[in-house]
Amino acid sequence: MHNGQTSIELIFPSILGYEVVARRVVATFADFVGFDQARIDDLKTAVGEACINAIEHGNQLQPDLPVYITSSYDGHRFAVDVSDTGTNPLAIIKEPKTIEEKLAGAASLRGMGMMLMAALADEFIVEPSAAPGNTVRLIWYQREVAHT
Amino acid sequence: MLEDELRVSTRVIGNIAVIDLVGDVTTFAEAKINAAYQEMSQNGAQQILLNFRQNDYINSAGIAILIGIVTEVTRNDQKLAFSGLSPHFQKIFRMVGLSQYAKIYQDEQEALTDLQDAATA
Numbered sequence: 166m167h168n169g170q171t172s173i174e175l176i177f178p179s180i181l182g183y184e185v186v187a188r189r190v191v192a193t194f195a196d197f198v199g200f201d202q203a204r205i206d207d208l209k210t211a212v213g214e215a216c217i218n219a220i221e222h223g224n225q226l227q228p229d230l231p232v233y234i235t236s237s238y239d240g241h242r243f244a245v246d247v248s249d250t251g252t253n254p255l256a257i258i259k260e261p262k263t264i265e266e267k268l269a270g271a272a273s274l275r276g277m278g279m280m281l282m283a284a285l286a287d288e289f290i291v292e293p294s295a296a297p298g299n300t301v302r303l304i305w306y307q308r309e310v311a312h313t
Numbered sequence: 314m315l316e317d318e319l320r321v322s323t324r325v326i327g328n329i330a331v332i333d334l335v336g337d338v339t340t341f342a343e344a345k346i347n348a349a350y351q352e353m354s355q356n357g358a359q360q361i362l363l364n365f366r367q368n369d370y371i372n373s374a375g376i377a378i379l380i381g382i383v384t385e386v387t388r389n390d391q392k393l394a395f396s397g398l399s400p401h402f403q404k405i406f407r408m409v410g411l412s413q414y415a416k417i418y419q420d421e422q423e424a425l426t427d428l429q430d431a432a433t434a
Contacts, residue, residue: 181340185318185370206401213372264410267380268387277409278373284408 171198172237179224179232179249184216191236191245195305198238204305207285208245214278215247215301223249223299241307248300254293321345323353329428330358331421335366338375346378354389360428361386364421365397376409383414396424 173194177183188209195205216232224230233248262272283289288304319336330353334346353361363382386393393415398406406412418424 184372185337185339188370203401206399209370210372210401210405213370217372217374264380264383264413268384268414273377275373275377277376281373281405281408 170237170239172235175234175236176231177234178228179220179226179230180228181217181220181226183232184213184220187216187232187234187247188213191234194236194238195243198243200243200305200307208243208303208305211282211285211289211303212245212247214282215245215303218278218301219247219249219299222251223253224251225253227251243305243307245303246300247303248294248298250294250296250298252297254299319345321349323349325353325356325358326425327429328432329360329362329425330356331362331364331425333364333366334368337369338365338371338378340372340374340378342375343378346382350382350385354385354391358391360392360394360432362394362396362421362424362428363415364424365395365399365402368397368399368402371402371405376405376411379411380409383411387414392428394418394424394428396421 173190175187175190177187191212192205192209195208200208219232220226224232230250235246237244262276266272282301282303286303287306288302290302292300292302294300319334319338319342321342322333324331324333332346332349332353350361363379383393394417395406395415396418397420398417403417406417418427
């Protein structure tokens with residue numbers, strides 16, 4: 166169990182499959198600082214989705230464009246920032262399509278990533294990066310916080 | 314290799330077509346899962362059990378593949394069920410609504426018993 170301020174950084178190319186590497190690294194870090202397995206499972210899924218968004222939508226599958234991950238822990242708050250370097254802004258889906266709409270052919274079968282991230286993290290924020298690109302910030306607390 | 318992280322195989326037990334999914338369910342799984350489903354359907358399967366084992370990870374692309382299977386099952390008037398899901402997978406399946414369209418069983422044996430009972434009732 167790690168109680169002080171600590172962080173890791175990771176950079177990977179915009180190639181599908183690298184999200185698996187990233188989520189494993191972040192999950193190992195979360196385990197290192199003492200998160201329980203259920204929260205690590207949530208974290209792995211959400212981080213994987215953030216990375217796929219960065220690769221596919223932010224960086225448009227251009228392998229030479231990097232995805233940056235910074236993950237930090239301060240003894241209470243575990244944050245993961247996933248930043249792309251593309252110029253394509255991520256679309257914020259306020260009301261994701263339901264499975265009924267997908268089954269009826271009224272919506273793409275894809276497009277559940279944002280909903281999963283919002284549901285699995287305690288806090289979920291999408292914002293433009295200082296440099297070109299987008300940052301998805303996912304936050305978990307050691308103790309459950311009420312969703313508002 | 315990441316593309317090989319899901320192994321898919323098929324079996325028939327009684328009147329139930331079992332599709333075993335061992336590994337991660339991601340975009341790389343699409344061709345394998347769809348091929349297994351099509352094979353079972355062409356052989357006349359009416360009840361299909363997706364039996365998950367050693368699954369560490371599913372993402373939105375994997376969920377989309379399963380929603381596609383639900384679409385086909387509905388179109389073909391078949392019955393679909395899931396078994397062997399980890400607690401995290403069960404949570405995800407309920408979150409996205411898959412559990413509304415396919416019953417979730419704790420394990421393969423529970424699924425086979427219930428599906429066979431239902432078929433003979």
